[in-house]
Amino acid sequence: MSLKNRAVMVVGAGIAGIQAALDLAEMGVKVHLIEETASIGGRMPQLDKTFPTNDCSMCILSPKMSECARHENITIHIKSNVLSVKGKPGDFTATIVEKAKYVDPVKCVACGLCEDKCPVKVDDEFDMGLRKRGAISRYFLQSLPSEYTIDKEKCLYLTRGVCRLCEKVCPANAINFQDIDKEIELSVGAVILATGIDAFDPIGFGQFGYRSYKNVVTSLELERILSASGPMGGHVVRASDHKEPKNIAFIQCVGSRDESINHNYCSSACCMFAIKEAIIAKEHMKELDVAIFYMDIRAFGKDFDKYYEKSKNQYGVKFIKSKVSEITELEDGTLKLRYVLENGEIKFKNFEMVVLSIGLEPRKNMRELAGKLDIQLNEYGFCKSNTFSPLTTSREGIFVCGAMNGPKDIPESVMSASGAVAETTKYLRLERQEIKEKKIKEIDVVGNRPRIGTFVCHCGINIAGVVDVKKVAKEAKDLKNVEHSEDLIYACSQDCLETIKKRIKEHNLNRIVIAACTPRTHEPLFRETIAEAGLNPYLFEMANIRDQCSWAHMNEPEKATEKSTDLLNMGVAKARGLQPLERLPISINPKALVVGGGLAGMNTSLTLADAGHEVYLIEKDEKLGGNLNNIFYSFDKDPQVLLEDLKEKVSNHKLIKLHKNTKIEKIDGYVGNYTTTFSHNNEKQNVEHGVVIVCTGAKEHVTEEYLYGKSDRIVTQVEFERMLKYNQLPSPKPKNVVMIQCVGSREEGRMFCSRVCCTKAVKNALIMKEKYPRINTYIAYRDIRTYGFREKYYTELRDKGVMFVKYDIEKKPDVKLVDEFDPDSKALVTVFDPIMDKEIEIQADLIVLATAIDPLPENDTLAKMLKIPLNEDGMFLEAHAKLRPVDFATDGIFLAGLAHNPKDIDESLAQSKAAASRALTFLNKKAILAEGTIAEIDESKCTGCRYCEQVCSYSAIEVDDEKGIAVINNALCKGCGSCVATCRCGALDLRGFSNLQLFDAFDAITMTDILGE
């Protein structure tokens, strides 16, 4: 197949679509990002906080959104849908329809005057109908692209031919009622689908009274209520009377784990979602009483159990294992819950607010989309994929990520998105990219006296309606070093940008300060503009007089004008100290080092090698495969076939240099330029490479509990699986087999869920039932965590008569040997059964222990070599729990597999693809540019105290032992300035944000005040 295409269509711009688009764009691929709504962002902007770190959802997402909106390789098509995809993989023609927006995106300045004046008020979809919006609106406040669009169905002019008010008030002449829907053909090599999920609509669930009882809300509605930018301003109040509730009940699994509606799957995220909302609500109101009614708490992700425990112990959230059978509304709006405890006892309790933890379901239009794209859906209507190819659809060249093929939380969506990107690379013509040459020669300003130009923007009436813009511009003329000052109607419009460039030439300006909107959106544009005029882009400063002034002080024009003058003064003072900064190129060695030859390591290596990169794969054992060697069954294909296939491909790939029985001695260097020494039979070898991928895995915990090791009839699940495979069950065939879950997991010292054990127990119990139907199986568990589509097998096992006994951590099952001196002794298991409300005794012929997954003790050595962190459990700690699940904070180092956290085969496959993809964003470049605003050191002042070394999250500063002074690695420094603040000797400073610049800015306004008085 001769590949020619270098473009990919990504459908859906939620977090998965955004991640996929960014990874592709960084590899030099052109991306068409298709989004149905009027903004990229998807579900995340609706969320207030994210678990388990309680990060503000919008705060962590918006940098990715703006990077996506700004990237030169990404074209965003909002209000667009896919009509068809024709052709072959590598050479598809996709047809999309881009709906009319009726607002010119180039002219719109997102001031919102149109929406204020719009006479139509309709339910706002983003705020779940808790707020109204106009027919002309933005999807949400931080929408990107930021322009407004008109809702054709709701607009008075477009439906009835009257109104046009928005057109009259728009100061930028951006309204265009002549706009039409456009069909666009795209030539792409591959397609990534990321259309996400819908939240389950509980309106049909009569017993909960949703919509008929006002104080029953969904978890998503509560999320908007909790959000500070939401309809209630972040106050937890009831919809009926806007009063703070005294107590709240959460009802779990509404629309999940429910065979009656063909939702025999677990939505995976709702338990944590509810716990998070409970915690946040409690943070808002300490006195609030929160109860969560649940079946099983499925806190199976990284650090989730710690969060769950915290909710109970620190916040006092109550958990009640029970099904709520009915809710009735009392006269004052209070809700009376009828629920049944495990032992059958019926209880009643009143709550002032009830939250339905709604599940996730396939998007409404899935069938239609599947038809258009010719892809298959699974039994529940999600996009179909399977365990061993979790990112592929039924059609070659079309891949899937995010929750579209099954419920996922954010990090898994991000992983699958990066993973899907790796899958597309074989259909694209990729080349290593060079750094683009600067087109315009830069004017040398070093040593020249600052000649500052200031420009004050009206932003139509957005600023000028409040601030006396002309006065601000005039007063700036008197400031020291200001050679030119003027006001502009729309500083960001093409003609004004030309004016700025012209003034730079006319007045020989060498620093530019623009007082306008926020640098967070407009700094890149203005920097580009001054660069076109020959100035170094860092010779630029902005004063935010719109978002942080005119819009915030609309009724105080004089004070706002005064503040604008001050902000501009500060900008000018800071600009005086600006120096041209260089973004130095760092060359990237195209080879990779993969540490660990298990499933994740092999899959990462193959993906990188298939993309044309040489890989050094280091395995400490003599055998490849790691833990996969012990897995014989899956719900899909034979894991041993997968293992053999990977082993063969890895061993025969000409670009993979396999080193078994090999130990890593030393890793030196930084992104793009690593040198590693490893040894094999005491023979050392040095290799050079550009990135490192950590796939070292984890191991099975060796327990001393439950008399393990005292009898051959007490085994682990791993041992049991082997016995099943090779028909080695004790003879005569056991009558009773007891499985005990959470052996070592979820308790003091190992407060995490090992994630795979519930599914493994269910899987092995099912296989045993199939092979030996007459064996009785008992499973003693704490919560059954068969998340996602694994739920089906759990219900199947229950239907087959396997007995599940829930035990409490305080009352663990008791195991006694029948004959202590017999190495093959049977045992007696005693466990309290909450359903029968009494202790039961089981004569066990075989006990199977689901032992925890432990991090490797040698993680510590590798972490020190690479200067990367471990979490408190000893697992490798990624750069960000939600949005950077395969990266480390240090550029050039990536993570996949069990070394990150316990996970299943499909998840390791997706994550290892993701790690490869993230590595390719570096490897596909010949060089990258370091940041311009980075720390710098005055060597004469440094005492080598190492404080800076300790605070740097990016391992970018290190004390040179020979010289005894700190050395900054320009390639790794992100310019956060933590080292500068820590430096006791004043040896460090931050370029572009130097101490002197900031102090001058402080002085700029207070001094004028003092002098003025």
Added chain:
Amino acid sequence: MKEWQPKILAILCNWCSYAGADLAGVSRIQYPPNVRVIRIPCSGRVDPLMIMKSLQSGFDGLLVSG
């Protein structure tokens, strides 16, 4: 005589609090105009010296947020 108003300096992290101040504007939330914002790349950049210096410069109060 006008009532005395303190002059407050807000040192805000670009990624969270500065974005929050932008959002306040976008949402048209009104607050007293006697605060001056300076943007920094990370709250880790805040040197103890900055706190002393801002007060020395004549500010009456300081808000560090990140």
